[in-house]
Amino acid sequence: MKIFVQEGRTLDFVADGAVKAGVPVLVGVILVIPATNAAAGQTYSGWIEGVFVLPCQGQAWATNCIALYWDAANARVTTSANGNTKIGMTAAPKVAADIVGNVKLLPSV
Known part of the structure; x- marks a missing residue:
């Protein structure tokens, strides 16, 4: 299907501050569970469902x-x-x- 992008259980985010894998981060109105560590300004993948x-x-x-x-x-x-x-x-x-x-x-x- 040409309009499908991804399942959406994980998304990429840019860290406002340091994030640690597995430590919850509130991003706007969504709680994100980072899959990787990231320094401020770096992109990280995080679970938003599960x-x-x-x-x-x-x-x-x-x-x-x-x-x-x-x-x-x-x-x-x-x-x-x-x-x-x-x-x-x-x-x-x-x-x-x-x-x-x-x-x-x-x-x-």
Whole structure:
């Protein structure tokens, strides 16, 4: 098909500052998981869709499909929308003591 460009699970970005592979970066309204390290001004590839194990606030997730948000001030996922950016949903339940959780990224538009 002549109009198809790519699947869109990953995109290329130009780093505003240093980025490290696997460390989430908020780019506009999308949480990006860099696939490679990059210095400021360099281009890097990052995932914008998929399920990732990410740092989380100490909250229990009773089920899948609970809305999740990125708390940029603390660099972690939370269920609180207050002042945070919606990034996806829970992909598995977790107990409050867990400091990481399975997160399904859903790009915002």
